[in-house]
Amino acid sequence: MAEGKGYNILYADPSLCVGCRLCEYACSFSKEKSFIPSLARIKVLKLEETGLDVPIVCIDEKVAPCKLACPTGAIIKDEKTGAVKVLYDRCNLCMLCRKACPFDIMVFDRKRRRILICDLCEGDPACVKICPTGAIKKLPAESAPYNKAYAIASAVLIARKAEAIVPK
Amino acid sequence: MLGWAGTILKFDLSSGEILKEELESSFAKSFLGGRGFNSKFIFDSLDPSVRPFDPQNTICVSAGLLSGTMAPSSGRLVVSVSRSPLTGYFCDGNAGGFFASEMAQAGYDLIIIRGRANKPVYIYIEDENVEIRDAKNVWGRDLWEATHVIQEEVDDLRTQVLAIGPAGESLSAQAAVICNLGRAAGAGGMGAVFGSKNLKAIAVRGSKGKRVARSDEFNNIVLNILNRLKQHPIFETWSQYGTTMLPSVMALTGNLTVMNWQKNIIKDLENLDGPSFYPRYIVKKKACDACPIHCSRFYRIPDGPFADTMGEGPEYVALMSLGTNLGITRIDAVLYLNTLANKLGLDIAEAGNTIATAMHWWQKGLISGKDTGGIDLTWGNVDSVIELMRQMAYRKGFGAILAEGLVKAATVLARSKGISEEEFTRCIYGSKGMTLRAVMEWREAKGVALSFATANRGADHLRGMPCLEVYAEWYGAKSPELVREWFGVPLEIAKKWFSLNLFDRNKYGGKGYMVKFFEDCYAAGDALGLCRFITPWRLGLGPEEMAMLTTAATGINFSWKDMLIIGERIWTVEIAIQRIYGLGREGDYPPKRVFSEPCGEGAAKGKVLDLGRYEAMLDEYYEIRGYDKNGSPKLEKLKELGLDNVVETLKLKGGL
Numbered sequence: 001m002a003e004g005k006g007y008n009i010l011y012a013d014p015s016l017c018v019g020c021r022l023c024e025y026a027c028s029f030s031k032e033k034s035f036i037p038s039l040a041r042i043k044v045l046k047l048e049e050t051g052l053d054v055p056i057v058c059i060d061e062k063v064a065p066c067k068l069a070c071p072t073g074a075i076i077k078d079e080k081t082g083a084v085k086v087l088y089d090r091c092n093l094c095m096l097c098r099k100a101c102p103f104d105i106m107v108f109d110r111k112r113r114r115i116l117i118c119d120l121c122e123g124d125p126a127c128v129k130i131c132p133t134g135a136i137k138k139l140p141a142e143s144a145p146y147n148k149a150y151a152i153a154s155a156v157l158i159a160r161k162a163e164a165i166v167p168k
Numbered sequence: 169m170l171g172w173a174g175t176i177l178k179f180d181l182s183s184g185e186i187l188k189e190e191l192e193s194s195f196a197k198s199f200l201g202g203r204g205f206n207s208k209f210i211f212d213s214l215d216p217s218v219r220p221f222d223p224q225n226t227i228c229v230s231a232g233l234l235s236g237t238m239a240p241s242s243g244r245l246v247v248s249v250s251r252s253p254l255t256g257y258f259c260d261g262n263a264g265g266f267f268a269s270e271m272a273q274a275g276y277d278l279i280i281i282r283g284r285a286n287k288p289v290y291i292y293i294e295d296e297n298v299e300i301r302d303a304k305n306v307w308g309r310d311l312w313e314a315t316h317v318i319q320e321e322v323d324d325l326r327t328q329v330l331a332i333g334p335a336g337e338s339l340s341a342q343a344a345v346i347c348n349l350g351r352a353a354g355a356g357g358m359g360a361v362f363g364s365k366n367l368k369a370i371a372v373r374g375s376k377g378k379r380v381a382r383s384d385e386f387n388n389i390v391l392n393i394l395n396r397l398k399q400h401p402i403f404e405t406w407s408q409y410g411t412t413m414l415p416s417v418m419a420l421t422g423n424l425t426v427m428n429w430q431k432n433i434i435k436d437l438e439n440l441d442g443p444s445f446y447p448r449y450i451v452k453k454k455a456c457d458a459c460p461i462h463c464s465r466f467y468r469i470p471d472g473p474f475a476d477t478m479g480e481g482p483e484y485v486a487l488m489s490l491g492t493n494l495g496i497t498r499i500d501a502v503l504y505l506n507t508l509a510n511k512l513g514l515d516i517a518e519a520g521n522t523i524a525t526a527m528h529w530w531q532k533g534l535i536s537g538k539d540t541g542g543i544d545l546t547w548g549n550v551d552s553v554i555e556l557m558r559q560m561a562y563r564k565g566f567g568a569i570l571a572e573g574l575v576k577a578a579t580v581l582a583r584s585k586g587i588s589e590e591e592f593t594r595c596i597y598g599s600k601g602m603t604l605r606a607v608m609e610w611r612e613a614k615g616v617a618l619s620f621a622t623a624n625r626g627a628d629h630l631r632g633m634p635c636l637e638v639y640a641e642w643y644g645a646k647s648p649e650l651v652r653e654w655f656g657v658p659l660e661i662a663k664k665w666f667s668l669n670l671f672d673r674n675k676y677g678g679k680g681y682m683v684k685f686f687e688d689c690y691a692a693g694d695a696l697g698l699c700r701f702i703t704p705w706r707l708g709l710g711p712e713e714m715a716m717l718t719t720a721a722t723g724i725n726f727s728w729k730d731m732l733i734i735g736e737r738i739w740t741v742e743i744a745i746q747r748i749y750g751l752g753r754e755g756d757y758p759p760k761r762v763f764s765e766p767c768g769e770g771a772a773k774g775k776v777l778d779l780g781r782y783e784a785m786l787d788e789y790y791e792i793r794g795y796d797k798n799g800s801p802k803l804e805k806l807k808e809l810g811l812d813n814v815v816e817t818l819k820l821k822g823g824l
Contacts, residue, residue: 018462020455021266025238028377029387035237036377037273046266047325048349049312051451051466051480130238130394132407132460133453 007082008138010118010125012042012055016135019046019053023127023136030126031116039109041118042127042136055135056103057127058084058118066117069100075117082141083120091115170381171233171722172196173272177298179291181365182223182283186298191277197724198810201233202268203694204738205278206248206260211741211814213250216748216821220253220357221339221364223284229271229330229370230279232697235457236272236378238390239717240397240709241699243269243457245330245353247345250745252356252626253364254341254518254573255601258745259625261344261353261515263330264456264464267372268697270328274374285366290331292322293372303368310334310511312349318371331369332359333513335561339363341573342522342560344515350480350506351456354515355605355625357573381723389716393709394460400654400707401643403461407453410463411484412442415492418484421638422772423609426492427547428521428528429597429761432609432770436497440487445499454480461701467503474504482506488607489520494527495547505553512561521603522570522577523556528595534587540566575601600755602626606633610762612772613637615670615679618785621758622683624742632687634679635705640671656703656710658728661685676781680789688735695738737809740801744814748821753799756786 021044024037032039045054064084067075074090075097077083097115098106107116118125120138128136169191178187199208206228218224227249234242245268252259271279274295281291285300288307292299305321306314311333318329328347335343336359343359344352362368380386397403405413415437418424426434438444449469455462469477482490482502490505491497509516523545529535530545537544543552543566559567569577578592598604599621606629610617615637616629623631636645636655645651648662657665665671668678686704692714693703702709711728718726726734746755758777766776790797794805806815 015452018453018455020457020459020462022238022458022460025458029238029383032377033383034377034379036375038375038377045325049316049478051454051468051478053452053454130391132394132398132455132462 007080007141008120008123009082009141010057010120010128011137011139012057013135013137014052014054016133017044017053017055018133018135019044020132022130022132023055026126026130030121039107039116041105041107041116043105056105057136058103058105065100065102066097066106069096071096078119081120081123084117085119086115086117088114169193169196169722170379172201173231173236173275173277173378175276176278176280177276177293178280178282179300180283181281181285181289181300181367184300186300188298198734199738200692200695200718200734201235201277202230202244202697203246203248203260203262203691204734205230205695206246207258207738207742207745209278209280210248210250210258211745211817214745214748214817214821218251220249220251220256220361223365224282225361225364226250227281227358227361227365228278229281231268231272231277233695234717234721235268235697236270236374237380237721238387238458239696239698239721240390240393241456241459241461241702242697243459244694244697244699245271245347246694247353247358249356249358249361252358253339253360254357255626257600257626257749257751258742259356259358261355261358262630262694263345263347263351263353264699265328265348265351266457267328267330267347267351269457270372270374272374272378273376274372275376279370281365281367283365288366288368290318290367290369290371293370294322295374295376306331306368307337308334311346311513312511314369315349318369322371322373324373327371327373329369329371331513332362332367333511333561335513336360336363337368338561338563338571340514340560340563340571342515342519342571343513346510346513348480350510352510352515354517355628356602357515357518359513359515380721382720386717386720389713389720393713397460397707403707406463406701406706407461409442409446410465412445412465412482412487414484415440415487417642418608420771421642422612422767422770422775423638424492424770425488425607425609426770427495427531428493428524428595429604429609430528431768432772434492434495434497437492439497439499440491440502449499449503451478456699459699461699461707463701469500469503472500474500477504477507479503479507479510485605485607486516486520489517489524490553493520493524493607494553496550496553497548498550501550505550505557508554508557512557514557514561517605517607518603519557519560521597521607522560522574523553525574525595525597525603526556526570529581529592532591532595534585534591535581539581539585573601574598574603594759594761597759597761598627599758600626600751602628605629609767609772609775610758611767611775611777613673614676614777614785615673615682617758617762617777617782618679618789619683619686622687622756622786622789624739624746630690630700632683632690633705634682634686637671637673637679637682652710654708656708656713657685658710658712676778676785677788679785680792683789684792685732687739688732690735691738692731692735695734733809737811740806740809740811741814743795743799743801744811744818747800748818753786753797756799758782
């Protein structure tokens with residue numbers, strides 16, 4: 001497997017995110033030709049009382065839980081780009097992949113009855129291009145192992161700085 | 169019809185009836201959306217006998233044509249009422265945040281609310297599913313709690329909630345409606361109209377998406393604009409500090425307002441300047457929907473008496489209205505007041521200016537501790553401001569008198585004290601019953617002065633302030649080409665301004681051209697849902713870019729001149745409403761004070777407005793607009809704008 005070599009992953013930094021959601025628009029437009037954030041493969045979570053904006057992306061880690069969970073082999077990893085892909089003819093919509101995703105970032109398109117996952121836009125992600133603060137980056141997979149941890153840690157740090165009272 | 173969400177949603181809270189109507193295409197093309205839809209709808213259904221708290225007073229809530237798309241800074245919401253409890257006339261408020269785009273995503277361009285529910289309710293909209301729900305769990309709560317409880321009730325934190333606080337429930341004339349906890353449609357006491365209808369909030373969630381007619385073209389235009397924005401000379405600073413960079417700049421031009429507009433300078437101003445308070449108080453940067461500028465910020469007070477207070481803001485208006493204009497220069501106090509106002513659901517500008525006026529009355533000895541219930545209204549007394557704000561929101565004590573609005577409060581106090589009303593009203597710095605929301609100087613730049621007075625919803629900068637009169641020089645925009653490049657003013661218009669020397673702030677002549685352009689251009693921007701900061705106000709999307717975006721979104725060709733005509737049409741409809749209410753030329757004057765009292769200490773010291781020259785400037789402005797001497801639109805003008813039904817209505821209702 002070519003995992004970790006030669007391909008990139010997405011890294012979204014909550015400390016730089018200003019919560020404008022341009023990435024959701026750009027993502028949905030590049031995939032659906034419509035401005036439909038509900039089908040965006042990236043989500044910006046906003047915790048308003050603490051001012052926190054957390055962009056959640058699929059970071060296509062080496063061990064994709066969605067891929068492991070899929071009973072029909074419908075989720076594969078593209079060897080070239082490293083992105084997770086769904087083979088729709090094999091998918092039986094059991095939703096196990098969605099349950100397995102630690103970030104609940106997979107989207108179910110109710111209208112067309114299909115699972116949507118970030119495919120890194122064939123190596124040139126629309127969200128990275130549109131982000132006005134550089135909060136979403138494309139990084140080499142070699143640097144991957146700790147990036148997600150850092151992203152979460154910095155979110156927690158900002159929340160602590162703002163003395164987070166996340167609604168119960 | 170591509171480009172628009174396509175549906176108008178109508179509520180009658182008295183009967184509980186909910187109607188969905190398809191958007192009509194000629195209405196859509198002529199008024200585009202947002203403020204255009206609201207104003208025209210209110211005009212068409214106007215009943216001049218309706219009072220502010222009558223069930224039949226209409227609330228219109230609308231998203232812009234571009235809201236819910238990737239167009240930059242396009243998520244502005246417009247809330248209008250046919251009668252404002254503050255001014256007694258037509259009024260609207262404009263808010264950022266995420267409500268407008270969510271509404272467009274749910275499929276609605278315009279929400280119309282009439283009637284009065286027999287118990288507290290809130291409206292819940294999730295795409296097709298529309299309900300009027302019992303608000304027993306949220307009525308009586310502060311605005312932040314109410315927002316949360318509703319989000320919990322519908323079990324979705326992404327649901328956008330536009331709510332009122334205690335101020336709206338108690339029908340305070342300074343009540344705002346607020347979304348995203350701090351994004352207020354503040355002008356005109358809209359919150360009280362919600363309150364009078366027993367309507368606590370509107371919650372909306374949309375997942376339908378928004379399609380544009382020429383999608384690739386639209387996308388390319390947006391990407392081009394985003395690239396260009398980043399090259400703009402002011403982009404860096406503006407995205408970093410936003411309006412918090414303004415206090416020191418305003419002081420330099422003599423536009424800072426101190427102690428109810430008595431001076432233009434104050435000691436320790438640097439405390440309120442973004443660059444000096446950012447490191448200690450600002451946690452992170454914030455943006456509204458689809459906004460690359462992200463001028464907003466989130467604060468947390470680390471220590472002191474207000475420790476752990478958090479919130480979004482403050483904007484320049486808060487730094488003035490809750491700061492210098494009250495004689496306060498403690499930033500932690502201003503931040504605390506900012507949060508408090510949002511929780512109470514008070515409009516920061518009107519509430520702050522109202523207290524400033526009361527402090528001015530106190531300074532002049534017109535009122536004393538006996539009238540205020542022992543509250544000491546000395547300039548800069550933070551505790552008193554906090555107490556008075558609570559009183560205004562809950563209608564208690566002295567605050568209950570102020571909650572009627574300054575004009576009524578002046579009458580009540582004058583009568584009870586046996587002092588002439590003139591003494592009280594002289595301190596009110598505003599027009600059409602609204603204090604100057606700009607919190608800038610009225611006597612400094614003459615075009616700005618005209619725009620504050622002609623602003624058709626009440627004394628306001630957002631209606632038509634020709635910012636470039638004040639800023640162009642400061643930016644170094646010294647040629648028509650630069651004015652076009654940086655601010656988006658079409659070359660033809662910029663050239664005219666230069667040939668008439670309109671950038672001279674002390675000049676009266678010709679300013680009507682500038683003011684009309686800005687009024688029309690901003691009205692078009694409000695119809696599209698664009699933020700002021702991305703119009704010629706600051707970072708310069710002008711009518712040309714607006715036309716390109718509108719064309720690509722709708723597939724109908726619009727030129728930049730069309731955009732200005734649409735703006736003019738909206739403006740004129742609004743004027744027609746005010747004229748039917750009987751508000752004529754006399755409403756388009758600044759407060760008397762600015763003609764007789766020169767500016768106090770500061771860079772504008774000694775400047776005063778000359779009444780005779782102001783009258784001439786106003787005459788010229790009306791002429792440029794195609795209005796008569798009383799400021800009413802002439803028949804030819806109405807016909808030229810395609811407003812034939814306005815002609816008929818004006819004739820019937822006595823406005824023509």
